[in-house]
Each structure stands twice: as structure tokens, then as C-alpha cells.
Amino acid sequence: MTALDLSSPVAVVGTGTMGQGIAQVALVAGHPVRLYDAAPGQARKAADAIAARLDRLVAKGRLGPAERDAARERLRPADELTGLAGCALVVEAVVERLDVKQELFRALEDIVSDDCLLATNTSSLSVTAIGGALRVPGRFVGLHFFNPAPLLPLVEVVSGFATDVTSATRAHETARAWGKTPVACADTPGFIVNRVARPFYAEAFAVYESQGADPATIDAVLRESGGFRMGAFELTDLIGQDVNESVTHSVWRSFFHDVRFTPSLAQRRLVESGRLGRKAGIGWYDYTDGAERPEPHTAEPAGPPACVVAEGDLGPAAELLALIREAGIEVREEAEDEGTRLVLPGGGQLVLADGRTSVEFSDVVYFDLALDYRTATRIALSHSQDTSARTVAEATGLFQALGKKVSVIGDVPGMIVARTVARIIDIAVEAVAKGVATEEDIDTAMRLGVNYPLGPFEWGRRLGRGWAGDLLEEMHEIDPCGRCAPSLALYQYARATPGKREDTP
Numbered sequence: 244m245t246a247l248d249l250s251s252p253v254a255v256v257g258t259g260t261m262g263q264g265i266a267q268v269a270l271v272a273g274h275p276v277r278l279y280d281a282a283p284g285q286a287r288k289a290a291d292a293i294a295a296r297l298d299r300l301v302a303k304g305r306l307g308p309a310e311r312d313a314a315r316e317r318l319r320p321a322d323e324l325t326g327l328a329g330c331a332l333v334v335e336a337v338v339e340r341l342d343v344k345q346e347l348f349r350a351l352e353d354i355v356s357d358d359c360l361l362a363t364n365t366s367s368l369s370v371t372a373i374g375g376a377l378r379v380p381g382r383f384v385g386l387h388f389f390n391p392a393p394l395l396p397l398v399e400v401v402s403g404f405a406t407d408v409t410s411a412t413r414a415h416e417t418a419r420a421w422g423k424t425p426v427a428c429a430d431t432p433g434f435i436v437n438r439v440a441r442p443f444y445a446e447a448f449a450v451y452e453s454q455g456a457d458p459a460t461i462d463a464v465l466r467e468s469g470g471f472r473m474g475a476f477e478l479t480d481l482i483g484q485d486v487n488e489s490v491t492h493s494v495w496r497s498f499f500h501d502v503r504f505t506p507s508l509a510q511r512r513l514v515e516s517g518r519l520g521r522k523a524g525i526g527w528y529d530y531t532d533g534a535e536r537p538e539p540h541t542a543e544p545a546g547p548p549a550c551v552v553a554e555g556d557l558g559p560a561a562e563l564l565a566l567i568r569e570a571g572i573e574v575r576e577e578a579e580d581e582g583t584r585l586v587l588p589g590g591g592q593l594v595l596a597d598g599r600t601s602v603e604f605s606d607v608v609y610f611d612l613a614l615d616y617r618t619a620t621r622i623a624l625s626h627s628q629d630t631s632a633r634t635v636a637e638a639t640g641l642f643q644a645l646g647k648k649v650s651v652i653g654d655v656p657g658m659i660v661a662r663t664v665a666r667i668i669d670i671a672v673e674a675v676a677k678g679v680a681t682e683e684d685i686d687t688a689m690r691l692g693v694n695y696p697l698g699p700f701e702w703g704r705r706l707g708r709g710w711a712g713d714l715l716e717e718m719h720e721i722d723p724c725g726r727c728a729p730s731l732a733l734y735q736y737a738r739a740t741p742g743k744r745e746d747t748p
């Protein structure tokens with residue numbers, strides 16, 4: 244099954260933000276494009292807006308004038324839905340309401356031929372539920388573009404319960420022919436990106452709600468240590484707190500209130516107060532003129548320790564040993580069967596976040612996971628009231644000697660980056676186990692859809708298959724409310740490795 248022929252007309256219904264972007268993509272790819280919108284005059288306005296964008300592409304040298312002129316010739320607004328007869332594909336981008344979308348597709352089926360591919364750009368409704376209204380539901384598919392559609396490469400191609408494989412394949416290949424990177428996914432809440440990304444926001448908000456750190460510090464740690472392009476607070480301010488919260492609510496409701504997707508009370512209050520983010524001038528941060536951006540917590544300089552003893556294999560933090568030596572600090576390595584740690588000159592211990600809290604130990608500082616300890620510019624540390632001041636100072640001085648800023652946060656299990664990455668891996672592994680998408684497509688979707696520095700499975704391979712499950716098990720043990728409970732799929736993923744137990748079950 245191949246992509247639609249470029250001579251086949253494509254229709255876009257609903258010509259607001261997304262419809263205009265999708266129409267531009269199909270048009271620039273070479274299709275004749277027809278636009279329809281229920282609001283009088285809107286399709287014409289959209290055609291003018293698209294033409295203006297083509298002009299800008301020409302001005303930037305990204306489109307030739309002749310191509311622009313030909314594209315304009317191929318673009319036609321329709322005053323009536325019946326004007327879409329003869330189209331080979333209709334992409335719907337109308338208001339996000341099931342009844343409106345169902346009614347539209349029912350009407351469309353009386354206009355287009357039975358082999359016309361019908362697609363919805365819904366981001367939160369069930370593709371199966373929309374398609375359920377159709378006479379020929381096999382040709383109905385989700386084509387979920389990301390905003391702005393002409394710029395963002397990812398398209399989730401969603402197969403509803405009744406979608407034919409041939410229709411999904413055709414939609415997939417067509418998106419690819421349009422220069423996009425399609426990923427295939429089953430019709431489940433949030434599809435890939437909006438499902439797997441939930442913990443990114445939830446964990447940051449949970450750390451904040453537990454008084455572990457302020458938004459500026461959490462954002463700085465996610466960026467500078469985790470390698471995320473933006474922190475969860477600044478990103479939700481950009482998306483809009485109402486928009487982000489409504490996606491969270493929709494996924495949570497659709498999973499029958501699965502506690503792992505529980506929305507944030509702090510975000511609820513923010514929305515209630517009208518602090519919707521950049522568009523409102525204020526959200527987690529204040530965007531009004533002259534407002535100062537709060538600084539993340541950054542520890543004062545502390546002297547470096549003269550030496551450290553590394554006990555056991557530091558696993559994901561193993562590179563630290565080379566960095567510590569390069570900083571001129573002596574490292575003595577000692578084999579250790581139980582646990583891994585850096586022992587500081589005063590006898591205190593520095594341990595990679597593992598899901599426990601330092602209150603369990605007499606003199607421990609936890610340090611957070613970094614995407615790459617060499618390039619990370621900030622590291623979060625946490626400790627309890629029982630940790631000695633000397634241990635905190637030596638731990639701080641050690642990371643400062645490696646050129647890192649240090650943010651000392653509250654005694655939060657799993658710290659910031661580690662718990663976020665562990666939960667993203669868990670949700671991703673479970674999605675594969677439930678047939679939502681392949682590991683490769685999930686990695687692609689998370690890198691292209693939300694700019695993650697690594698896909699969850701790339702991260703999982705780097706950290707070791709058992710790492711996320713071990714951390715979440717610890718978190719679940721000390722706070723068994725269920726929101727951090729590792730999935731059965733993660734348990735099986737961790738054990739699907741060489742080195743099986745030798746005893747019988």
C-alpha cells in the first residue's frame with residue numbers, strides 16, 4: 244500500500260490553528276487542497292493566511308516563487324461541505340467535541356466516495372468512538388499532528404478498533420511522503436506522546452507539592468542535569484496551564500482514574516486562579532514587564548574533599564570516578580557486594596538517587612541522576628536533618644570541584660531527574676506491553692514530539708533494564724499510594740535479560 248497520489252485532492256475541515264498547518268503541509272507536498280470551515284468566511288481567511296505563509300517561505304528562500312504560485316493555484320476554499328466531493332483524503336481539525344466530530348463524519352460519508360480516507364486530528368478523543376459513527380469505519384484513522392504542523396515532524400497515526408490495516412498504512416505512508424515522521428499507535432488515551440509525557444509534569448509538580456524544591460530549581464535541574472530542553476514549570480506555562488491540565492485530566496479519566504495519572508492539586512489551584520501561563524502574563528512564573536525571573540537554588544562554594552572512596556559499581560554514575568580524578572581528587576575503589584556509594588573523608592556517604600530517602604540513614608547525601616555527568620552543569624543533592632553539615636559540605640564541594648552548580652533540595656525520594664526518568668520508562672514499557680506502539684516508535688515520538696534528549700528505551704538501555712523498576716519499587720514501598728507503583732510490564736522488562744535465576748519457581 245502506497246501513499247496517496249499527489250494528484251489526489253486532500254480536504255481539511257476546520258481551518259483554525261491546526262487545520263491551516265495541516266493544509267499547508269499537504270499543499271507544499273503537492274496535493275490540490277480544499278478547505279472547509281463551519282464559520283462563514285473562515286475557510287477563505289485560512290486560505291489567505293496560508294498564502295501569506297507561503298510568501299514568507301519564499302522570502303526566506305525555502306520555497307521557489309513558481310512553486311508558491313502553483314501551490315496557491317491548488318488551494319481552494321469551499322463554501323459548502325459538498326464541495327469536498329472527489330477528495331481522496333479528508334483531515335478533520337474541528338473543535339474537540341465527540342458529537343461535533345461524529346456528526347461531521349456522518350455528513351461527509353454522504354458526500355465522499357467509500358474509498359476516501361477519513362482522518363481526525365483529535366488529541367484526546369477516542370478515534371474508535373468517532374469512527375463508531377461511520378458507515379464504513381475501516382477507512383477511518385487518527386492523524387495526530389503537533390503544533391505548529393508545518394514545523395514539527397511527528398505525526399501519530401492512530402488505529403481505532405475498526406481501522407483497516409490498509410487505511411492505517413496508507414495514512415502512514417502519506418504522512419511520510421509529506422515529509423513527516425509518522426509513528427503507529429493504537430487508540431489508547433493520550434496516544435503515545437500525551438501518555439508517556441505525563442510523568443514529566445506529574446513528578447515535577449509532586450516534588451514541588453512536597454516542598455522539595457521551588458519551580459525555578461526543579462526546572463534548572465531538569466534542564467541542566469536531565470538534559471530536557473525546558474523544565475516542567477516553564478513548559479506548562481508555554482503550553483498553557485489549562486491546556487496541559489485538561490490533557491492530564493483527559494488521560495486520567497480515560498484510564499478510569501488510574502492513580503498513576505492523578506492530576507496535580509497545585510496546578511488545579513493555578514488554573515483556578517487564572518494563572519494560565521505566558522498567555523495570561525503569569526503562571527508558575529511572572530511574565531509581566533519588569534518581573535524578575537526567580538533564580539534556582541545554588542549552593543555557596545564549599546571546599547573540595549581531598550579524597551573519596553568508591554564502594555561498589557556506581558552504575559549510571561560510573562563516569563563520575565573519571566571526572567573526580569580529572570579534578571585532582573584522589574579516588575580509591577573498593578569492591579562492595581551490597582550497595583554502591585562514594586564515601587567522603589568525614590565518613591558520610593554520597594549515594595545516587597535510588598527511591599529511598601536519606602532519613603533512613605545516619606549520614607547520607609543523595610545526588611540526582613544526570614543525562615551525562617560530564618556535560619551536566621548542575622546537580623541536585625538532598626539530605627535529611629540527620630545528615631551532618633560536614634557531609635553536606637563535602638558532597639557540595641565535590642560536585643563544585645567538577646565544575647557543577649549544586650542545588651540542595653528537600654529529602655525527596657527519587658530526587659528530581661531520577662524519578663521523572665524512571666516513571667517515563669515505566670509508562671513507556673507498559674505501553675509497549677499493551678500493544679500501543681513499538682519501542683522504536685515510542686522513542687521517536689518522545690524525541691520529536693516533546694524534544695526529550697533520549698527516548699525512554701534509549702534511556703532504559705543506558706541505565707540498565709532493572710534500574711527504573713528498582714527505583715520505583717523503593718518509592719512505592721515507602722509511599723504505597725500507588726502513584727509510583729512499577730507496572731507488571733516493567734517487572735518483566737527488567738527480568739527479560741541474561742542471567743536468570745537458577746532455582747525453580
Ligand SMILES: NC(=O)c1ccc[n+]([C@@H]2O[C@H](COP(=O)([O-])OP(=O)(O)OC[C@H]3O[C@@H](n4cnc5c(N)ncnc54)[C@H](O)[C@@H]3O)[C@@H](O)[C@H]2O)c1
Nearest residue numbers: 257258259260261262280281282336337338339365366390
Ligand atoms: N492546537 C493544538 O495544539 C492541537 C494539537 C494537536 C491536535 N489538536 C486538535 O486539533 C483540532 C483543532 O484544534 P485547533 O487548535 O486547530 O482549534 P481551532 O479552534 O483553532 O480551530 C477549529 C476550527 O474548526 C471550526 N469548526 C468548528 N466546528 C466545525 C464543524 N462542525 N465543521 C467545520 N468546522 C468547524 C471552527 O470554526 C474553527 O475554525 C482539535 O481536535 C484539537 O484537539 C490541536
